[in-house]
Amino acid sequence: MTLVSINSTVAYFSMEICLEQAVPTYSGGLGVLAGDTLRSAADLGVPMVGITLLHRKGYFEQHLDAAGAQTEQPVTWQPDEILDLLPVSAIVQIEGRPVRVRAWRYIIRGVSGHEVPVFLLDTAVPENTPWDQTLTDYLYGGDSHYRLCQEVVLGMGGAAILRALGYNGELHYHLNEGHSALLTLCLLEWQLDGRARFELDEGDLDAVRRRVVFTTHTPVPAGHDKFPIDMVRHVLGADQVGVLESAKCIDEGTLNLTHLALRLSRFVNGVAMKHREVSQGMFPRYPINSITNGVHASTWTSPAFQSLFDRRIPEWRADNYYLRYAIGVPLQEIRQAHADAKHVLLDEIKARSGTELDPKVFTIGFARRATPYKRADLVISNPERLLQIADAIGPIQIVFGGKAHPHDVGGKELVRRIHEASLKLADAVKIVYVENYEMEIAAKMVAGVDLWLNNPMKPLEASGTSGMKAALNGVPSLSVLDGWWIEGHIEGVTGWSIGTSSAEGDQSKDASDLFLKLERVILPLFYGLPFAYAEVMRSAIALNGSFFNTQRMVEQYVRNAYFPAASMVEETVA
Secondary structure (H helix, E strand, O other): OEEOOOOOEEEEEEOOOOOEOOEOOOOOHHHHHHHHHHHHHHHHOOOEEEEEEOOOOOOOEEEEOOOOOEEEEOOOOOHHHOOEEEEEEEEEEEOOEEEEEEEEEEEEEOOOOOEEEEEEEEOOOOOOOHHHHOOOOOOOOOOHHHHHHHHHHHHHHHHHHHHHOOOOOOEEEEEEOHHHOOHHHHHHHHHHOOOOHHHOOHHHHHHHHOOEEEEOOOOOHHHOOEEEHHHHHHHHOHHHHHHHHHOOOOEOOEEEHHHHHHHOOOEEEEOOHHHHHHHHHHOOOOOOEEOOOOEOHHHHOOHHHHHHHHHHOOOOOOOHHHHHHHHHOOHHHHHHHHHHHHHHHHHHHHHHHOOOOOOOOEEEEEEOOOOHHHOOOHHHOOHHHHHHHHHHOOOEEEEEEOOOOOOOHHHHHHHHHHHHHHHHHOOOOEEEEEOOOOHHHHHHHHHHOOEEEEOOOOOOOOOOOHHHHHHHOOOOEEEEOOOOHHHHOOEOOOEEEEOOOOOOOOHHHHHHHHHHHHHHHHHHHHHHOHHHHHHHHHHHHHHHHOOOEHHHHHHHHHHHHHOOOOOOOOEEOO
C-alpha cells in the first residue's frame, strides 16, 4: 500500500532510533518504536526523514558477573563503516560559543523501494572544543547540563541540518518525546525573521503549531526533562530565553521540554487509549489524542513464521492487515513454525550462557528495561508456589533479559535478585538472564518463548511493544491490563490478564493472580490440550498481529496528525 497526494515531508525527531544491531543508537522501547515507525513509513511510501544523534559510544554493553552484578562499558563501533558522512554542517550556539554539527546518513528501504533517510548528528569535529565533541557520545549519559546541551544539538541542530540539506519546502515536524522540543525555539526564531522577541504574537505561535506534532510517552512526571532557568540561560543565552519567555514557555523558573512541546504543537497524542487518559490527567490544559503504538511486522517476525506467512498469506509484508487471515492457517503449521523458532532461541541461549534448556518445557519470556516498576521479579516473588506449580502441572523455564540504567541502583538490584533466584531454584525451575539484551536476541526471544510475561505496576505502562512482537510470532501474553494490552486482550483468546481493570495495581494480588493463571489455566492448556493452546497462538497473530503494527500506526499519523486536511483522498494499493 502506498499513501500518495503528500506534497511535504515529515521530519521525525527522536533522541534514539533503533536502525540495526550494528548501529547502537538506541536503549530500548522508544528507540525501537522510532526505528519501526521509519521502516513502516518506507513501506508505505510516506515522505519522511529521521533525525537523531550519532551516539558514538552507544548506550552501553551490559556484563553480569558470577553474582549477577551488572557492569557497563561503552559500545565500540565505527560509523564510517556503516553510514555515509554528508558534506554539510550547521552551527548551534551553546554557552555563547559556536558548536559545529555534521550529519551521517542511513537509508531505510521499504518493501516497494521507497527510501527514508535517517540523519545522525555528530559534534566530534576538530574545530569544536574537546567537551563539545563529546555531546553526541552517550545516549542518556552525563548530568542534566550535558542533557540540555545534547538536546540543543538534537532539536536546534537537527532543524539547521535539514535546512543545510535543502529541505526548504513544506516541512512538518514530529517530536517523538520531549527531548527534541527545542526545535520549536528554532522555528519561533525563524518565524520572527529578524523582528524583536516582544513582537512575537499568537499568530506566530500558531504558525509554528501548524507544523508540529508531538507524541508523549512518559506517564510519570519525573520522566519529563526539566531544567532550571539559570542553567537554560547559561546554555541558550539571554536572547533565546527571552523568546521562550515571550512565548510563555517558561513555568515558575523552569523550562519543561514536555510543556514546551505541548504549547507549540497542534496535535498531541499518547501511545495507547489508557495512556491518553493518564496524559490528559497530567496535562489538563491541552487536548490529548491517542494513536496506539505498533511494531514493524517483518522486522520482528521470525524466519519460520515469515516463511509460513509468505506461503499462506503472501500479501502480509506490503499490507499487515492481511495477517487477519492467519485465523485460517492450520494449527499444526503454527505449532511447527513456533517449534522452529524455539529451537533457534534455545540454541542461542546455550551459545551465550552455556545453559541448556529443554524445547519440550513450557518457557516464559520477560525482557524489559530493568527498573523496579517493571517488576521483573514478580514471577519469582513466591519461589515455593512456583515450585509447587511446576511439580503438580509441568516443568517451567524462564528467560529474562534487560539492562538497568547505570545509575538505577534499584534496577541493578532487581537483576541481582533474579540471578540469586536462578541459583536457588536450580534445575527445578531453570532461569536464565540473557546478558546484554539487544535487537537480535530480542527478536529470537519474542518468537521462541511459549508465553510473554509483562507485569509493570499500573498505570505506569504507557504502551509497551514487546508483547506485540511476541503476538506476531504466535506467542500469547500474560499481562496486567495496562497500556496496549487493554486493547489487545481477549481473555483466553489472545492471552490472559493479571489482576483486574482497576486503576491501580496491587503487588500481592497481582502475584497471586499470576500464579493462579499459570496453575489453573495456562499450564494445563499447554501440557494437556496443546492444540487448544495453539488456537490461542493463532488468534494472537490474527487479532493482535494484524492491528498492533506500525503500518496501521503510521497510517493513523498520516490521516489524523500529519495531513488531516488532505484526509488521504487519493489512496492506491501498490
